[in-house]
Amino acid sequence: MEKLLERIDEFVEERDWGQFHTNNNLAKSIVLEANELLEHFQFSAKGDNDEQGVKDELADVMTYCLMMCIENGYDPIELINLKLDKNAAKYPVDKARGSNKKYNKL
Ligand SMILES: [Mg+2]
Numbered sequence: 115m116e117k118l119l120e121r122i123d124e125f126v127e128e129r130d131w132g133q134f135h136t137n138n139n140l141a142k143s144i145v146l147e148a149n150e151l152l153e154h155f156q157f158s159a160k161g162d163n164d165e166q167g168v169k170d171e172l173a174d175v176m177t178y179c180l181m182m183c184i185e186n187g188y189d190p191i192e193l194i195n196l197k198l199d200k201n202a203a204k205y206p207v208d209k210a211r212g213s214n215k216k217y218n219k220l
Contacts, residue, residue: 115191122177123184132185140182147174 126132151171154164183190204217213220 119180119184119190122180126181126184135181135185137182137185140178140185143178144175144182147171147178151175 126135151168151174154168154171180190182188183193205220209220210217
């Protein structure tokens with residue numbers, strides 16, 4: 115993970131794009147890329163056949179998420195682990211297993 119974060123940081127630094135990486139812009143970019151991902155499934159009941167296109171957009175979403183972590187000095191692994199801990203408490207296995215209900219409806 116650390117090498118990946120360094121590579122992303124270097125990519126941004128080389129292009130002097132850090133100046134554009136406010137939380138506002140990065141949050142918007144995450145949503146925009148998520149919509150590009152969703153576009154692959156528009157009007158498709160079975161999913162998308164353009165697997166590479168899906169992978170590319172998924173990578174874009176994750177890259178912007180990691181850029182936001184870099185800009186804010188967040189450790190992405192720590193963030194995800196902490197959120198998984200919260201979700202595990204909200205969705206105990208004995209109540210949530212096999213259910214798609216929201217935690218307050220379990
Ligand atoms: Mg994209």
